[in-house]
Amino acid sequence: xxxxxxxxxxxxxxxxxxxxxxxxxxxxxxxxxxxxxxxxxxxxxxxxxxxxxxxxxxxxxxxxxxxxxxxxxxxxxxxxxxxxxxxxxxxxxxxxxxxxxxxxxxxxxxxxxxxxxxxxxxxxxxxxxxxxxxxxxxxxxxxxxxxxxxxxxxxxxxxxxxxxxxxxxxxxxxxxxxxxxxxxxxxxxxxxxxxxxxxxxxxxxxxxxxxxxxxxxxxxxxxxxxxxxxxx
Numbered sequence: 001x002x003x004x005x006x007x008x009x010x011x012x013x014x015x016x017x018x019x020x021x022x023x024x025x026x027x028x029x030x031x032x033x034x035x036x037x038x039x040x041x042x043x044x045x046x047x048x049x050x051x052x053x054x055x056x057x058x059x060x061x062x063x064x065x066x067x068x069x070x071x072x073x074x075x076x077x078x079x080x081x082x083x084x085x086x087x088x089x090x091x092x093x094x095x096x097x098x099x100x101x102x103x104x105x106x107x108x109x110x111x112x113x114x115x116x117x118x119x120x121x122x123x124x125x126x127x128x129x130x131x132x133x134x135x136x137x138x139x140x141x142x143x144x145x146x147x148x149x150x151x152x153x154x155x156x157x158x159x160x161x162x163x164x165x166x167x168x169x170x171x172x173x174x175x176x177x178x179x180x181x182x183x184x185x186x187x188x189x190x191x192x193x194x195x196x197x198x199x200x201x202x203x204x205x206x207x208x209x210x211x212x213x214x215x216x217x218x219x220x221x222x223x224x225x226x227x228x229x230x231x232x
Contacts, residue, residue: 028202029123031189032114032157036130041108041163109168111144111231112161113189115152121200123152127193127212127232128160132168132185136175142168142185145192145212147219148229162229 111130117123126148134140146162168185176184192207203209209216215232224230 028117028119029126029191029194030116030118031191032116034113034130034187034189036109036111036168036187038167039108039110039163041106041165106165108163108165110161110163111146112159114157114159115191116157117152117154119196120154122154122197123150123194124197125193125195126150126152126160126191127207129190129192131188131190133188134169134172134176134185135183137173140169140171140173142170144168145215145232146229147216147232149224150228158228160229162227162231164231166231 113128113130115126127145128148129143129145132142132144144164144166146160148160148162150158150160152158172184176182190204190207193201193203193209195201212232219230219232222230
């Protein structure tokens with residue numbers, strides 16, 4: 001994860017691009033299009049990558065004793081299973097099998113914003129949000145916020161995408177459910193904060209880093225795979 005999120009930087013104080021109005025976003029980062037969709041998030045296999053310890057050899061492991069056990073009725077226990085090493089190996093095997101179990105698939109959502117860097121600077125990090133406002137109840141405003149390791153060169157386009165188990169809204173009014181064909185939400189993309197590679201930062205006036213700082217620390221502490229964005 002880019003270190004610039006955690007380091008202090010100079011905040012740009014240019015009134016012409018104060019970032020207060022959505023129209024000014026296009027001066028630096030333009031939102032080409034956006035969408036959200038329901039997806040099936042595949043479960044993950046949690047592999048501990050730890051070898052199970054081998055039990056020590058006992059007298060029952062000698063050739064004649066093993067050959068004799070092969071002729072015994074099915075179900076007769078192996079004496080080595082009752083040794084300390086045998087029990088330890090069996091317990092460790094069960095632990096490893098539990099740790100390498102695959103988690104269940106879950107229903108989730110994918111949020112996407114396609115953007116373009118119109119500035120002359122390389123963008124390092126983007127904080128953005130997908131905002132939903134319910135038409136039937138404008139007071140119901142839902143913000144899904146994301147942190148992205150953008151790494152955008154000047155003029156470059158990039159798809160910002162993130163998975164979440166949270167949908168556009170946890171609660172919806174009965175009025176919205178009257179017409180099944182009616183669009184439920186006004187959708188809007190807001191670029192809350194832009195961090196440039198040269199250390200400059202541009203931030204939307206109404207947005208505060210302190211509000212998401214615990215979520216940022218949690219997101220940056222966890223390992224990042226191939227994903228560009230994480231939900232805050």
